[in-house]
Amino acid sequence: MLGRRSEVLRLGGDRLRLRPWAGEAGTGLLIQLTPGSAVSDDATAAAVESAISRGYHRLRTSALSHIESEPFLRAGFKPCRQLALLTRPIQNRLPGITGNIAIRKARRRDHPAVLAIDRDAFEPFWQFDRHGLHDALRATHFRRFRVACKDNDTGLAGYAICGRSGPVGYLQRLAISPNQQGQGAGAFLVIDGLKWMARWGVAQAWVNTPQNNTGALRLYERLGFEQVPPGLQVLEAVLAP
Incomplete structure (x- = not known):
């Protein structure tokens, strides 16, 4: 049964949100809820299995830093979009x-x-x-x-x-x-x-x-x-x- 709602996956100490990708039936979005560091390889594998069990045939991540990307790349994910990251000090x-x-x-x-x-x-x-x-x-x-x-x-x-x-x-x-x-x-x-x-x-x-x-x-x-x-x-x- 294809997942059609947002749900939080709690995998060890890692938390990810899985929900449908807007406008693409069968595509899921995986949002890392513990930003700043990489999730474990076990959590990545479990998230992929959860997506498959919910009927998704394609899975994308939210925007990730290169450190956050590492476990997903090891699991066979490929880059599909690049984003510029910008910052400014508030006191300026x-x-x-x-x-x-x-x-x-x-x-x-x-x-x-x-x-x-x-x-x-x-x-x-x-x-x-x-x-x-x-x-x-x-x-x-x-x-x-x-x-x-x-x-x-x-x-x-x-x-x-x-x-x-x-x-x-x-x-x-x-x-x-x-x-x-x-x-x-x-x-x-x-x-x-x-x-x-x-x-x-x-x-x-x-x-x-x-x-x-x-x-x-x-x-x-x-x-x-x-x-x-x-x-x-x-x-x-x-x-x-």
Whole structure:
């Protein structure tokens, strides 16, 4: 029976979330919930067996560092997408920006519009569905979910999800409607998130984006982020029943 919901796999001291990949029947997404270090080879093998037992025929990982990738590569996974990883110290001064962009707290009734923006802003491989949005909103204990709109405009221009854990902050998702890109919404949302992190004592902010997303890279670098080689990668395996 094909798994159709998100579930947490507890494998020894490692925790991974297994859920369907958005828009691809039979493909599962494996999210490492203990970031920063590699899971065990036994946990990797058990996760693959769980995916097979749930009817998945293809399995992809979330974005992993090269250290986190090692057990999956040993298990036969192959790189399928590369991401740039960027960081900036919070105490560095933010550039000034101007514009008629309003930022407000996202509400539950905004979720359909947020997901529509996400579909328009990203190629199918990266798009969120409701499970992806739900996972992003609970990826850290503390989060900030904001939407942007132009003054006197009831439609949304974009949204951002930021999170924090101790002294580390994350820009977990930023999506701007294509017809609003280049008009300041992205910069307003990023700066809003960085100011929130600063108020809570975060020292360093991190963000990743596909290496071919030149618009996002220009935005982040303009706002003081610097790339950290070699970046991150998404891995993929075809599962044999």
